[in-house]
Amino acid sequence: MARPNKRLLLKLFAAVLVASGLLACASFITTDRMCCGAFPTGEFRVNIRDSEGAPVKGARCLVFYKGTDEASFGCPIDNFVAGEDLLSDDKGQIRLRHICQGIEFGGEQWDLFWLIPMGWKVPDFDCEITAPGYKPYKLPVSRLFAQAYNYDQRGEQASTFVSDGNGGQRELYVFEQTVVLQKQK
Numbered sequence: 001m002a003r004p005n006k007r008l009l010l011k012l013f014a015a016v017l018v019a020s021g022l023l024a025c026a027s028f029i030t031t032d033r034m035c036c037g038a039f040p041t042g043e044f045r046v047n048i049r050d051s052e053g054a055p056v057k058g059a060r061c062l063v064f065y066k067g068t069d070e071a072s073f074g075c076p077i078d079n080f081v082a083g084e085d086l087l088s089d090d091k092g093q094i095r096l097r098h099i100c101q102g103i104e105f106g107g108e109q110w111d112l113f114w115l116i117p118m119g120w121k122v123p124d125f126d127c128e129i130t131a132p133g134y135k136p137y138k139l140p141v142s143r144l145f146a147q148a149y150n151y152d153q154r155g156e157q158a159s160t161f162v163s164d165g166n167g168g169q170r171e172l173y174v175f176e177q178t179v180v181l182q183k184q185k
Contacts, residue, residue: 023113031111037122038104039076039141040148043160044096047178048088048129055092056181059131060085063141066124076104076125076141094129096144097162097172134181147175 048059063072063080073082077096080086088094107120125141161169 027112027114028110031114033109034107038100038102039098040145041098041100041172042145042148043162043172043174044077044098044144044148045174045176046088046094046096046127046129046144047176048092048094048131049178049180050134051180051182055088055090056131056134057088057090057092059088059092059094059129059134059181061088061094061096062086062128062130064126064128066126066140072125076123076145077127088131096127098145099162099170099172129179129181131181133184135184137179137181139179144177147177148173 046061048056050056061080063077064070065072071080071082073080076098077086078099079095079097086094086096105123109117109119112118127139127141127144129137129139160172160174162172
C-alpha cells in the first residue's frame, strides 16, 4: 500500500482551508444584519403560591444577568433598584414593571455558512424568587415577558396607571403568572 504524499495532503488541506474561508466570507456578506430591540412595556404580576395554592407573603424577587449572581438593577425591571426589595404582598403578589424608552439593545448578527448564528444576541436575565422555608425558584426574564411579546392588542387586557415621572399618568397593560414554591426539606 502506497503512503500518502505529504505535499499533496498539505495542498489539499490548504485548498479546503481557503475554500472554507471564502464560504465564510460569502456567508457573512450575504447574511450580515444590524438588529435592535426592546423589552416590552407592562406591569408583570407574579403570584407566589405554596404547593397547596396558598399565597406566600414576603417572597423576594431578585434580577441577575443570565448565569451570574450579579444583580441587574433597573434593567430590564425598572423597579428593581439597589436598597429596595421587591416583596410579595399579603396576596402573594410581586409587581414588576418595565417601561420601554425606545431602542434598548442592539448589535450585528450573521450566519456562518448560512446555518450557524454568530454575533450579537438579545441580552438575557434571570429572576430568582426566594422565601424563608422554600427552595429558591429561578425563571428567565424572557418567560416573565412572554405574555407581553405574544399579546394580541385586539383582545381585552387589564391595565393599571402609574406615574410617568412628569406629573402625569401612564397606562400599563398587566400580565400575570403564577409561581409555585416548594418547601425546603
